Amino acid sequence: MKKQVSYSREYLKGLWEINPTFKQILGMCPTLAVTVSAINGIAMALATTFVLIFSSIIISMVRKLIPNQVRIAAYIVIVATFVTIVDLVMKAAFPVLSKALGPFIPLIVVNCIILGRAEAFASKNTIFRSFLDALGNGTGFLISLLVLGSIRELLGSGTVLGYAVLPESYDPMIIMILPAGAFLTLGLLMGLANFYTARKERISIEALRQKYMIETEDKQLIEAGA
Amino acid sequence: MNKAVHILLTLMVTGIIAGGVLALVNIWAEPRIAANQKRETEEAIYLVQKNGKSYEEIKTVKGELFKVFDGQKNPVGYSFVYEGNGFQGKIRLMIGIEPGLDKVTSIEILEQTETPGLGTKVTEHPYKDQYNGLTIGTGIEWVKGKKPVSRMKYRRLQEQRYHQNQLRPL
Numbered sequence: 001m002k003k004q005v006s007y008s009r010e011y012l013k014g015l016w017e018i019n020p021t022f023k024q025i026l027g028m029c030p031t032l033a034v035t036v037s038a039i040n041g042i043a044m045a046l047a048t049t050f051v052l053i054f055s056s057i058i059i060s061m062v063r064k065l066i067p068n069q070v071r072i073a074a075y076i077v078i079v080a081t082f083v084t085i086v087d088l089v090m091k092a093a094f095p096v097l098s099k100a101l102g103p104f105i106p107l108i109v110v111n112c113i114i115l116g117r118a119e120a121f122a123s124k125n126t127i128f129r130s131f132l133d134a135l136g137n138g139t140g141f142l143i144s145l146l147v148l149g150s151i152r153e154l155l156g157s158g159t160v161l162g163y164a165v166l167p168e169s170y171d172p173m174i175i176m177i178l179p180a181g182a183f184l185t186l187g188l189l190m191g192l193a194n195f196y197t198a199r200k201e202r203i204s205i206e207a208l209r210q211k212y213m214i215e216t217e218d219k220q221l222i223e224a225g226a
Numbered sequence: 227m228n229k230a231v232h233i234l235l236t237l238m239v240t241g242i243i244a245g246g247v248l249a250l251v252n253i254w255a256e257p258r259i260a261a262n263q264k265r266e267t268e269e270a271i272y273l274v275q276k277n278g279k280s281y282e283e284i285k286t287v288k289g290e291l292f293k294v295f296d297g298q299k300n301p302v303g304y305s306f307v308y309e310g311n312g313f314q315g316k317i318r319l320m321i322g323i324e325p326g327l328d329k330v331t332s333i334e335i336l337e338q339t340e341t342p343g344l345g346t347k348v349t350e351h352p353y354k355d356q357y358n359g360l361t362i363g364t365g366i367e368w369v370k371g372k373k374p375v376s377r378m379k380y381r382r383l384q385e386q387r388y389h390q391n392q393l394r395p396l
Contacts, residue, residue, distance in 0.1 A: 067233050074240050081244040085251050092258035095266070102339050102346075103315075 010129050014136025021144035021186075022193040026112040030104050031145060032182040038161045041149030042142065043097050047090070047105055049138025051082040052114050053131060056122040060130035063123045075118045076109070083108045113137060144189075151185050152176045267320070270334040271305040274322025278302055294322075301325055307336065315339035317348075323362065330360045 005013075020026045027048070034040045055078050066074045087105045090098040098105065108114065117137055122130040150160050156176030158166035175181045271292050272278045278294035290307035303325050309318045317338045322331035335349045347353050 066236055067229070070233050070237055074236060077237075077240050077244050081247055084248055088248075088251050088255040088259070092255040092262070095259075095262045099337075100346075 004129075007129070007132055010132040011136040011139075014133065014138070014140040015143065016140070018137070019140040019144060019193075020113045020137050021141060021148075022190055024113070024116065025190075026116055027141065028186075029107065030111065031148065032179065032186065034101060034104050035145055035149040035152055035182060035185075036156065036177045037153045037159075038146055038149035039097075040100055041145035043094075043101055044104060045138065045142035045145045047086045047101075048108055048111060048113065048141055049135070050086055051079060051108050051111075052117060052138050052141075053134040054082050055079045055114055056117060056130040056134035057127055059118045059122040060125060060127045071123065072115075072119075075115060075123075079114050079118070080109045113141060148182070148185055148189065151189075152181055156181060266336060267307065270320035270336055273334045274305050274320050274332045275303050276331070278305070281305065303331060312338055312348075313340055313345060328362055330357050330362060332358045 014020070016023070018024055021028075021031055030044050030048070034044045055075070058078050059075055062074075083106060086108070087098075090101075090105060117134060121133045125133070154160050154165060155173045158164060158168075158170045158172050173181070176185070267290070268281075271281050271294060275294040277296045279297045280299070281292045281294045284291040284293055292305045294302050294305055296302050303323055304327075305320055305322045307318060307320055309316055311317070315338070317340075318336040320334040320336055322333070323329065324331055333354055335354070338346070338348060340346050340348055
């Protein structure tokens with residue numbers, strides 16, 4: 001029987017280990033397009049998280065009822081329903097934010113994070129685990145969009161979350177709020193993430209090697225002593 | 227159960243539930259969205275006619291056309307909504323013109339789907355202010371912009387002659 005990971009691990013893995021942006025490289029279209037400011041990034045991530053959580057719960061609930069042949073079609077209908085709900089609610093309750101995010105809210109339907117987690121996780125796991133997985137991935141997406149949006153807003157407009165951070169004498173780098181700035185920032189952050197992961201792996205391999213060598217030496221000494 | 231029937235039933239039930247839920251949400255959202263649009267339009271009427279304090283809608287003309295008055299009920303000009311193609315989709319504008327129908331007072335973007343970042347700068351003041359005080363009739367001069375949307379907007383302003391023909395100077 002497959003060993004189940006703990007509930008906390010189910011949530012935490014989405015933050016870094018399988019972070020949708022930096023590790024799974026999913027949802028790149030909204031990531032690149034809306035992160036001209038931190039607030040846009042937060043709003044997009046929250047909308048995506050809402051859809052991700054509810055679609056994962058529903059898909060997990062009905063996973064045994066949906067025939068395999070039409071599962072993707074059924075998942076798309078479920079996801080599209082929640083996206084349309086988000087779109088209508090944002091237009092009704094947060095019209096300014098809805099306008100700022102423009103066509104990217106309806107495009108959550110085709111966000112690979114949602115369909116990816118539905119297919120890879122929610123369709124095979126219990127409701128609670130699917131909820132934790134969706135929440136973890138949503139939080140991971142929120143963190144990456146917030147970091148990207150903050151960097152681009154800071155360098156491109158001199159502000160963070162609308163508050164002036166850099167002095168007025170600072171000349172904003174217009175490229176940072178253009179698509180080129182999104183690619184540059186994302187590429188550099190991914191490089192940094194890969195560098196950190198590789199370094200961490202190297203350190204753990206080195207620690208294991210040291211431990212093995214010490215154990216071998218100890219054994220040899222014991223054998224020699226005996 | 228027959229496989230084909232199972233598939234059909236699954237898709238049908240999924241569709242019916244999804245449609246039902248969306249209908250319920252739409253019942254809640256529709257009046258609020260309409261109210262938001264109305265409020266935005268009203269705000270824009272006064273944004274393009276700075277001295278305006280009240281307005282009345284002219285219903286004899288096709289489209290949304292408003293006659294704007296100051297505090298003493300003197301007419302200060304017209305505000306009207308116009309829609310046309312932008313770079314990526316429809317752009318809805320509120321345009322203000324002076325009582326003599328000879329000059330644009332200013333413009334306000336009601337809706338646009340331009341590229342986030344540079345494209346959405348059409349909603350910002352330095353861009354919109356380029357249209358303040360432009361002359362109509364003798365031909366609006368080409369306004370330099372950063373994207374083709376400028377050309378589109380220029381065309382929109384020229385197409386206002388359609389409306390002008392149905393208006394008289396105040």
